Amino acid sequence: MGMTLAQKILKNHLVCGEMIPGQEIGIRIDQTLTQDATGTMAYLEFEAMGVPRVKTERSVAYIDHNTLQNGFENADDHRFIGSVCKKHGIYFSRPGNGICHQVHLERFGIPGKTLIGSDSHTPTGGGIGMIAIGAGGMDVAVAMGGGTYYITCPKIVKVNLTGKLSPWVAAKDVILEVLRRLSVKGGVGKIIEYCGEGVKTLSVPERATITNMGAELGATTSIFPSDEITHQFLKAQGREEDYTPLSADADAIYDEVVEINLSELVPLAACPHSPDNVKSVEEIGAMKIDQVCIGSCTNSSLLDMLKVAHILKGKTVHPDVSLSIAPGSKQVLNMLAENGALAILIDAGARILESACGPCIGMGQSPNSKGISLRTFNRNFEGRSGTKDGQIYLVSPELAAASALTGVLTDPRTLGDMPEFKLPEFFTINDNMIVPPVAEEDMDSVEVLRGPNIKPFPVSEPMADEITAKCSLKVGDNITTDHIMPAGAKILPLRSNIPKISEYCFAVCDEKFHDRALELKKSIIVGGSNYGQGSSREHAALAPLYLGVKAVIVKSFARIHMANLINAGIIPMTFQDEADYDRIDQMDELSMTDVIAQIQKGDTVTVTNVTKGFDFTVKVDLSDRQKDMLIAGGLLNYTKNNA
Ligand code: MIC
Ligand code: SF4
DSSP states (O other), X not given: OBOOHHHXXXXXXXXXXXXXXXXXXXXXXXXXXXOHHHHHHHHHHHHHHTOSSOXXXXXXXXXXXXXXXXXXXXXXXHHHHHHXXXXXXXXXXOTTSBOHHHHHHHHTOOTTOEXXXXXXXXXXXXXXXXXEEEOOHHHHHHHHTTOOEEEEOOEEEEEEEESOOXXXXXXXXXXXXXXXXXXXXXXXXXXXXXXXXXXGGSOHHHHHHHHHGGGGGTXXXXXXXXXXXXXXXXXXXXXXXXXXXXXXXXXXXXXEEEEEEGGGOOOEEEOTTOTTOEEEHHHHOSOBOSEEEEOTTTSOSHHHHHHHHHHHTTOOOOTTOEEEEOOSBHHHHHHXXXXXXXXXXXXXXXXXXXXXXXXXXXSSOOOOTTOXXXXXXXXXXXXXTSOXXXXXXXXXXXXXHHHHHHSBOOOGGGGOOOOOOOOOSSOOOOOTTEEOOOOGGGGGGOOOOOOTTOOOOOOOOOOOSOEEEEEEEEOOSSOBHHHHSOOSTTTGGGTTOHXXXXXXXXXXXXXXXXXXXXXXXXXXXXXXXXXXXXXXXXHHHHHHHHTTEEEEEESOBOHHHHHHHHHHTOEEEEESSGGGGGGOOTTOEEEEOSHHHHHHHOSEEEEEETTTTEEEEEEOOOOXXXXXHHHHTSHHHHHHHHO
């Protein structure tokens, strides 16, 4: 039987388990990446493991999230990460060098390799045929130490692309269409594999836009074949030797097939407050806008910027609109400067930001009250922009630039003929902002620099056999990790200080949660479906751990967050009968006995709602390894016990 591309790469890296969808498999990881907002924790965890040098083929640390330095915290963390990298064998991409996913695609990604990153948009690497997966910091730390990475063997969905995009319709519209059809939960437990004739019409940066935002489907990852277009891209990056042609077998069997005719797509936008709330520009109409932000790991490539420059050339940003642009990497910014496009952007009135995540993670450029902001980003969760009532629409760079000029949502197809936008034959290569580690024999000479904001991470305890605790919080469906552990310029500098950052835990849903949880000492959270979607931030598990949360009972979980809970020693439980969700209120007392034996023996645990006087069943549908890890009290304890 033929294999899909994803299956081939997974099989090549299989360490344990059987490639049967739904079963746990362990894979060998060739490359890792971290960014600074999750990296400090990941490197503290790596240090705690006591492995002197990373064992991967390539590990890279990027500084791109916490670049607003209005206090010592972020700068201290950058220095900490830089020094750890130097010592332990990790390449360090300095602040200013760009967004992790963009730079990794340009300089390090290799078709057929496996990559895990402590950032949910790591699947960007799927644009050049990698199996690139977002993970929690602890999983990345273990992989750096040479440990196996475990996932649930995914189902493979084929997205069969036919036709060719019409002028001014973009790669962003492809992924928005997939999100419109499949929703933010549609990819859970699946890898999305792009195939078909239409693939050949898409450049590597366009493919990377699509795989990047596959994270919003909840997918394990997304992947494109590695073909002649990949070859040309790697050659233009001076890395032709990294090219291997890779594709699915002609008779590969997929679990699902989605047909998309590129020729039929139209400009789309994801409306507030979810990436799957997708409408066509026509349906939304000529809405007045206040702000446009172009950039983020989804749409900040040279190709994107050249399109924007073409649209803005000789024009002025509408007087009622603020336009900011963050090119994705130093390479992109450099090339824009060299070819004159940067002058065009500046001339039109764009506010040029440094090559970093910036407004995407609420690091500045929050819109005005109730402001309508068009962004080329990948997430528009409520409050993420930094303005609670901001109305964020996710759109293509073409649509964003056209609208920045008119002040209203504008169909880019009104721009007239579209010139052909081609990638350069050679990119400008200068890796002077990537610091290599010292040789192993010199590692003792490197001092790790720790700022006062870096506090040890909370240590979890082995699982208790009886858990009696109140429900400290009840929330609804689609809770994101931005709800659980918000980001933004004020909170992000606390990423290496769990006691402090936990003051903001769930503040978006309930400002009193932190105090209540601390007062209760131990508690249980109850939630709806797709709980923990979005970011990979393990802080969304570490802060609840610090606040005494012992278990989370929900209708269903998002993949990375569930793994992070297990790593932190918090039991993820799902309702066997979802109707029981309605029978629990916040502050009800819940009790379970013989927890360890029940989890060891089967996949269910009986919970008593002491307050309301009834029993209900929850599923703890985990692999034996995950069960052992929970019983040991999380990944670090488990690793220590097994060492
Ligand atoms: C995000 O886009 O939400 C982030 C910020 O990049 C996160 C990581 C983080 O919270 O640090 C992600 O996507 O994993
Ligand atoms: Fe950075 Fe935004 Fe991409 Fe996250 S989604 S890595 S914050 S640019």
